[in-house]
Amino acid sequence: MNVIEDTTVWDNSNIYSSIEDTKITKDIELINGMLLGQEENSKNLTSALSRWESLDIEQKKSLITIAQDMTSVSLKMLIPFYTLNTFISTTISVDSSNDIAKTLRSKLGKLGAEMSKKYSSLDVFLTRLDDDLIESFFNEELECKRFKISLLRELKDHTLDVSRESLFQGLSTDGLHAWGKLYTDICGKLTCEIDGSNVSYADAASLTRGSDAKKREQAYRAIQKSWSVHEESAAAILNAINGWRLEENSVRSDITELHYLDVSCKQSRITRETLNSLMSSTFEKRSIGQRAIKTMAKLTGKDKLGPWDLLAPAPSKTEKKISFKEAIDTIEKAFNRLSPEMGAFARMMYEKNWIDAKPSKYRSPGAYCTGFASVREPRVFMTYNGSIGEMVTLAHEIGHAYHNWVMRDLPFMETHYSMTLAETASIFAETLVREYLFETLESDEDKLDIAWQNGESAAAMLCNIPARFEFEKSLVEKRKGQTLTPDELKGLMSGAWKTWYDDSISEYDEMFWASKLHFSISGFGFYNYPYLFGYLFSLGILSQREALGDKFNEAYINLLRDTGKMKAEELVLKHLGKDITKAEFWMDSLKLVERQVEVFESLS
Numbered sequence: 001m002n003v004i005e006d007t008t009v010w011d012n013s014n015i016y017s018s019i020e021d022t023k024i025t026k027d028i029e030l031i032n033g034m035l036l037g038q039e040e041n042s043k044n045l046t047s048a049l050s051r052w053e054s055l056d057i058e059q060k061k062s063l064i065t066i067a068q069d070m071t072s073v074s075l076k077m078l079i080p081f082y083t084l085n086t087f088i089s090t091t092i093s094v095d096s097s098n099d100i101a102k103t104l105r106s107k108l109g110k111l112g113a114e115m116s117k118k119y120s121s122l123d124v125f126l127t128r129l130d131d132d133l134i135e136s137f138f139n140e141e142l143e144c145k146r147f148k149i150s151l152l153r154e155l156k157d158h159t160l161d162v163s164r165e166s167l168f169q170g171l172s173t174d175g176l177h178a179w180g181k182l183y184t185d186i187c188g189k190l191t192c193e194i195d196g197s198n199v200s201y202a203d204a205a206s207l208t209r210g211s212d213a214k215k216r217e218q219a220y221r222a223i224q225k226s227w228s229v230h231e232e233s234a235a236a237i238l239n240a241i242n243g244w245r246l247e248e249n250s251v252r253s254d255i256t257e258l259h260y261l262d263v264s265c266k267q268s269r270i271t272r273e274t275l276n277s278l279m280s281s282t283f284e285k286r287s288i289g290q291r292a293i294k295t296m297a298k299l300t301g302k303d304k305l306g307p308w309d310l311l312a313p314a315p316s317k318t319e320k321k322i323s324f325k326e327a328i329d330t331i332e333k334a335f336n337r338l339s340p341e342m343g344a345f346a347r348m349m350y351e352k353n354w355i356d357a358k359p360s361k362y363r364s365p366g367a368y369c370t371g372f373a374s375v376r377e378p379r380v381f382m383t384y385n386g387s388i389g390e391m392v393t394l395a396h397e398i399g400h401a402y403h404n405w406v407m408r409d410l411p412f413m414e415t416h417y418s419m420t421l422a423e424t425a426s427i428f429a430e431t432l433v434r435e436y437l438f439e440t441l442e443s444d445e446d447k448l449d450i451a452w453q454n455g456e457s458a459a460a461m462l463c464n465i466p467a468r469f470e471f472e473k474s475l476v477e478k479r480k481g482q483t484l485t486p487d488e489l490k491g492l493m494s495g496a497w498k499t500w501y502d503d504s505i506s507e508y509d510e511m512f513w514a515s516k517l518h519f520s521i522s523g524f525g526f527y528n529y530p531y532l533f534g535y536l537f538s539l540g541i542l543s544q545r546e547a548l549g550d551k552f553n554e555a556y557i558n559l560l561r562d563t564g565k566m567k568a569e570e571l572v573l574k575h576l577g578k579d580i581t582k583a584e585f586w587m588d589s590l591k592l593v594e595r596q597v598e599v600f601e602s603l604s
């Protein structure tokens with residue numbers, strides 16, 4: 001049986017007929033025209049902001065009209081802009097050799113940069129406007145911006161004057177972000193020598209996820225060796241990025257101190273208290289992750305796993321393949337157990353050709369969910385070859401799509417959620433499918449496959465992700481007083497691994513600070529804990545299923561619908577009556593993880 005035969009490719013022709021559709025150029029011109037029309041407004045606002053302290057109430061009130069006009073136009077501009085962006089990037093995902101799409105992408109990128117430049121004064125204005133005047137900014141059309149503006153205004157004390165804000169913006173392109181780009185450039189050119197032949201970094205990394213244990217270790221050692229050659233550059237990147245951020249935070253600390261974790265918590269829309277509860281609960285229960293690693297070692301006949309074994313697939317004897325149609329059937333049935341609407345949604349994604357999963361020559365690696373803002377339709381991209389793991393990935397992405405789908409009638413501006421909440425629906429969907437498979441699969445070997453995946457997630461989430469957080473925190477602390485040498489970075493990384501893995505593995509990955517790209521993403525610091533948050537958060541929601549019974553599905557949907565206009569704490573309090581600033585919430589989730597690991601242990 002050819003498992004990929006019934007795999008779908010997406011149909012996006014309702015958006016543009018093709019990448020050569022003349023409507024694309026027309027839409028870009030339309031956006032450009034709207035942007036040019038804001039030139040005058042932008043100038044007026046900027047000049048008023050430079051005399052802010054001397055403006056009286058009446059003058060500030062007259063600026064509100066300008067701000068309303070600019071915001072209203074931006075709402076009209078963003079829909080075609082996001083739609084174009086999605087259409088172009090989905091085209092490139094299935095065909096990375098498409099030059100027309102790549103040219104359009106760079107045109108759109110430039111347009112986006114122009115937009116943020118013209119609109120930077122608006123953000124500063126909305127942040128600074130007096131508390132008793134901001135209310136008069138909102139009207140029926142602009143009400144959808146209320147939550148976003150309230151988040152901006154929380155940063156009031158840390159917002160600089162327009163000239164310094166735009167100076168930071170301008171310098172960061174060739175400063176902060178150039179370091180992030182250097183990292184990506186090194187990765188792109190990095191080769192690893194395995195068995196006498198040179199393979200790309202991406203291929204070597206994919207070998208560390210393969211079933212051949214010897215190849216995994218070889219690939220891991222080769223990656224370490226290649227990064228050692230570039231360790232000075234990799235260290236310079238981390239020193240520069242973190243040095244920049246510390247300096248920027250100190251410039252923004254004139255009125256009150258801006259702590260580096262506050263920056264991250266604001267981006268994640270959670271409080272420091274919640275972050276502390278999450279991390280300390282996980283620390284208390286890190287042995288659950290270590291137990292999962294020990295069970296994986298036992299199953300592979302090893303004394304201890306090496307860092308190269310942490311992403312290995314289950315050691316199954318039969319290579320069972322699942323056709324795409326079967327995968328959709330399974331996902332539909334698993335979702336149906338929560339609600340018929342969710343099951344029907346998975347079926348619809350398939351029938352409407354909203355999923356592109358057929359292997360092809362020039363496609364990008366990875367999996368993601370996206371959507372067209374103009375018609376509010378989701379799309380899923382991945383490459384499907386028929387494994388259970390890929391079926392679970394498919395469920396994960398359809399979970400994201402479902403999240404967007406239940407929000408489709410809300411104003412577009414109220415549908416953007418933070419990274420911490422982004423993984424809720426996807427991990428939830430994944431868990432539904434794993435539960436269903438575990439209960440319906442007959443052979444112990446198939447069950448073990450699922451239990452292995454649960455164990456591997458537990459190990460990654462309760463040991464690896466926290467070790468990354470721990471490392472990054474010590475790096476930033478130390479960077480306050482000095483730059484760090486490669487050896488010091490290795491020491492910090494080994495220390496972090498020791499804290500979280502202890503003796504559960506044979507050695508620590510001391511080059512992880514270089515090989516893991518997350519530390520060198522210039523746009524965000526502390527990019528890792530949101531994964532742990534999403535994982536435990538979705539399990540925390542799941543653990544409410546029995547308590548809420550028939551009411552659970554409604555509460556779940558309402559929670560998803562509010563993810564774009566509430567902080568995580570308010571969201572959970574409102575819909576589930578739980579307090580995520582307290583350890584108890586996270587401990588309930590960790591109990592579910594422990595149960596999964598117990599099942600894994602008993603099957604081994």
Ligand SMILES: [Zn+2]
Pocket residue numbers: 396400422423426
């Ligand atoms: Zn995801």
